[in-house]
Amino acid sequence: MAKVVMEGRVWEVRRRMNVLRFLEKEGINPEDVLVLINGKVVTEDAVMEPQDEVKILWVLSRG
Amino acid sequence: MKCKVCKRRAVINLRAQNRGLCEECFDTYVLDRVERTIKRFKMFSRGQRVLVAVSGGKDSLGLWDILARLGYNPTGFFVDVGISRDGYSTRSRMVVESFARSRGMDLLVESLEHWWGKGIEEIGRRVLCPTCGMAKRYLTNRVAVERGYDVLCTGHNLDDEVAVLLSNILNWQVGYLARQAPVLESWHSRLTRKVKPLVLLTEKESALYALLRGIEHVEVSCPYARGATTLFYKRLINQVEWRSPGTKQRFYTLFLRNKGLFEGVAKEERESLKECDRCGQPTWEGLCAFCRFMEGSHGDTGREVSKGNQV
Numbered sequence: 272m273a274k275v276v277m278e279g280r281v282w283e284v285r286r287r288m289n290v291l292r293f294l295e296k297e298g299i300n301p302e303d304v305l306v307l308i309n310g311k312v313v314t315e316d317a318v319m320e321p322q323d324e325v326k327i328l329w330v331l332s333r334g
Numbered sequence: 335m336k337c338k339v340c341k342r343r344a345v346i347n348l349r350a351q352n353r354g355l356c357e358e359c360f361d362t363y364v365l366d367r368v369e370r371t372i373k374r375f376k377m378f379s380r381g382q383r384v385l386v387a388v389s390g391g392k393d394s395l396g397l398w399d400i401l402a403r404l405g406y407n408p409t410g411f412f413v414d415v416g417i418s419r420d421g422y423s424t425r426s427r428m429v430v431e432s433f434a435r436s437r438g439m440d441l442l443v444e445s446l447e448h449w450w451g452k453g454i455e456e457i458g459r460r461v462l463c464p465t466c467g468m469a470k471r472y473l474t475n476r477v478a479v480e481r482g483y484d485v486l487c488t489g490h491n492l493d494d495e496v497a498v499l500l501s502n503i504l505n506w507q508v509g510y511l512a513r514q515a516p517v518l519e520s521w522h523s524r525l526t527r528k529v530k531p532l533v534l535l536t537e538k539e540s541a542l543y544a545l546l547r548g549i550e551h552v553e554v555s556c557p558y559a560r561g562a563t564t565l566f567y568k569r570l571i572n573q574v575e576w577r578s579p580g581t582k583q584r585f586y587t588l589f590l591r592n593k594g595l596f597e598g599v600a601k602e603e604r605e606s607l608k609e610c611d612r613c614g615q616p617t618w619e620g621l622c623a624f625c626r627f628m629e630g631s632h633g634d635t636g637r638e639v640s641k642g643n644q645v
Contacts, residue, residue: 302572305542312345312542314335314354330541331493331568332391333559 273319277304277327284319291315294327303331346542349579357546364543368400368531375516377529382484384408385442385526387474388433390426390552392544393489395433397532399547401487402439408487410434411477413470414445416453419557423453426552433549442481444473450628457628462558465627472624476615478526490530493537496582497567499589512596512603514589521604522616536582537568 275282275293284293290306290313301315307326308317319325335344337356344354348363355363371377378384386401388394388410401408412430417423427443434441446469447453458465478486495514502510518528532540544551574581603618610622612629621629 300569300572300576302538302576303569305538305545312357312545314344314347316335316347328541328545330538331565331572332393332537333555333562333565 272321273323273325275319275325275327278329284325285321287321288319289315290317290319290325293319299327304328305330345546346539348539350575350583352579360539360542361546364535364539365400365404367535368397369404371516371534372404372529372531375529377487377517377531378406378485380405380407383482384485384487385411385478385481385483386487387470387489388412388430388441389489390429391489392549392551393491393494393532393537393540395430395489395549395551396540396544396547397487397489398433398439399437399549400543401531402437409440409442409483411442411444411474411486413473414443414447415466415470416445416447417455417556417558418453419455420554422554422557429550429552442477444477446473449473463560466556466558468624468627472615472622475524475526479524483526486526486528488528488530489532489540491532491535491537491540492582492586493568493571494564495530495533496571496586497564499586500567500571501563508596508599509603512593512600515593516590522607522609524609524614525607525616533586534583 273284273288275284277299282297290308291301294301294304294306294315305328306313306315306317307328308319308323335347335354336342337344337359338353339359340356342356342358345357346360347354384401384406386394386398386408388398389412398408398410410430412427414423414427431441431443433439445453446457450457454462454466454469457469474486499511499514502514516530516533520527571582606618607616608618609615610617610625611620612625613622615622615624617623619626
């Protein structure tokens with residue numbers, strides 16, 4: 272299963288899933304984050320495979 | 335998604351421009367975008383003395399890196415405000431010093447402790463965040479002017495500007511709206527010229543640039559930070575942006591096009607600038623906000639600090 276990590280939160284995704292679908296499902300706006308799959312930055316249309324390590328980075332600062 | 339330029343794997347989807355870009359083409363895009371911003375708003379030219387205010391965050395370090403790569407020979411300037419909680423100021427200073435050392439770039443460091451004998455935790459007391467912002471603006475301006483820099487750059491990005499713009503419109507802060515611009519001209523010999531070369535780059539683009547360039551930065555917010563409102567506005571605008579790509583840039587650039595609406599207020603402010611009776615810095619009153627605060631001349635100093643959204 273793919274392991275998705277974001278600021279201390281961890282999800283385990285059991286099946287192939289599109290990054291955009293995952294973000295929408297979790298209520299995360301793609302404009303607010305960068306997504307890395309196995310260390311590589313990807314766009315929202317990338318697919319998370321069961322063995323992938325996914326990191327979501329929050330990009331907004333308090334200004 | 336493929337890169338629109340070279341068809342390699344894209345690392346970002348620039349929905350506002352309806353194109354994806356790969357790592358290499360994104361790098362070219364960022365350098366080009368910042369160079370165009372500098373030229374479009376006539377910010378500065380090569381050969382001028384450029385000071386970059388750096389905090390240790392992704393935006394200011396990214397800006398410093400970009401300006402150096404574009405050949406502007408910028409000097410970094412870090413203000414150590416003396417926040418001891420979680421070792422925040424020391425950690426930020428180390429990040430900035432390490433960045434400068436690794437790239438062989440010039441860095442100036444000043445501390446509030448050195449200038450006023452105490453750090454912000456002691457100076458600011460109950461109103462730490464606004465006082466910290468004011469002290470940094472005050473010291474940065476003074477150092478830029480007294481050391482003869484032609485221009486002071488800050489790392490404000492499009493999201494910062496749009497969040498402040500929305501906040502100022504919702505509260506009809508006409509004075510702040512009159513002053514908000516990518517270039518703040520020097521209206522007084524003791525007021526430095528301030529520019530924001532990242533204003534047309536989104537926060538996501540700035541974060542991606544820092545990531546791809548391997549720029550190590552301070553990832554945690556200041557332990558005293560209370561910027562929940564700014565963050566709320568940024569998230570709100572990003573929701574609109576996701577629904578309607580290009581909104582952020584349209585909102586900001588159309589505001590700039592209509593800045594003339596506030597010219598009356600801006601002119602009034604320029605003409606009423608005088609010098610602080612105590613330190614000589616530009617102010618609209620007898621004492622500048624910082625000296626007024628330091629002297630506590632109005633009783634409860636907590637109410638003397640501006641809580642507006644100056645950028």
